[in-house]
Amino acid sequence: MSDRAGVAAVNQLTAEEFVLTFSRVVESYPAAAAQLCQLRPFRSTQHIVDSLAGFLESLAPADQEEVLRLHTDLAGSPADGDEGRLTAESAREQRAAGLLSLSARDRQELTQLNHRYKMKFGFPFVICARENKVATILEGLKTRLGNTRRDELEAGIAEVKKISALRIRELTQSTQDNL
Template sequence: MNQLKLTAINEMDRDTFVRALGGIFEHSPWVAEGCVESRPFASIAALHEAMTEVVRSSPEETVLELLRAHPDLGTRLAVTDYSASEQSGAGLDRLTPEEYERMTALNEQYVEKFGFPFILAVKGKSKDEIVASMEARVLNGARDEREEALAQIGRITRFRLEDLVDEQ
């Protein structure tokens, strides 16, 4: 993937900006749209902070839609290019039938309890670490897990911006 220069992002028209950054938050281009007027950004960190502030200041139902926009980990359904790359890097595209069954059961249990998919920044994690995290977090309370899911989205989106944007 070709990196975009931060200076170029700061100079893009609104539509180009949203097209370029609209996929950073899973199926939620409204996040990029919501921070376009905050330009210019001095750094990737400043861009990321502006994007996460859009999420933090959004109505609860909108945030819930963002959480629900994420795919189940290990799914065999079509996912965004970002998600496919991240899950492939963690080996989730190469699950044994037993691993797939376990992950599917944990995903179902998690969604039933919290109303949104299990969200984890999988970059640098193994399949076993991911399953262990699922097993632990399904025991969380609803408020704590919502906050953890948003923290994980923060990590995911920071990784994505770092991959996409060249600060120089």
């Protein structure tokens, strides 16, 4: 199965099918899928990834902040107001990173750091969980707390692009598999 076959299948989706299929590429932000749909046809999976990255970069800072605010806290809980907000994709990604089976100590530290981060920046800490484990996530959170708001907005959007790229690659593959 080639990249070309998967992309051809994506290009053949109706607009409705495309938006439904890609609606969770950017966490709880289906407008990204609608915009991406308008950019077809794609030449490769990387072309889809690059097109989405360009869309995210073109958003006004307030819209980029909204994209970040749509994410839940890492290892969030109902007490954090995250009940029912964790998408299946995020749950799978956080589980793979070990975030859904934290020790009591790590959970307490992550909760405290998440709170400090949101108080400082106004949006949740976003990191590509699939590329990290608990220790690196905690270290990254501590380090990024020292950033400026502008730097952190850029860092958060860069992480959204990583998450989205992984999800796009999976969707391109699975779209071909389902045809």
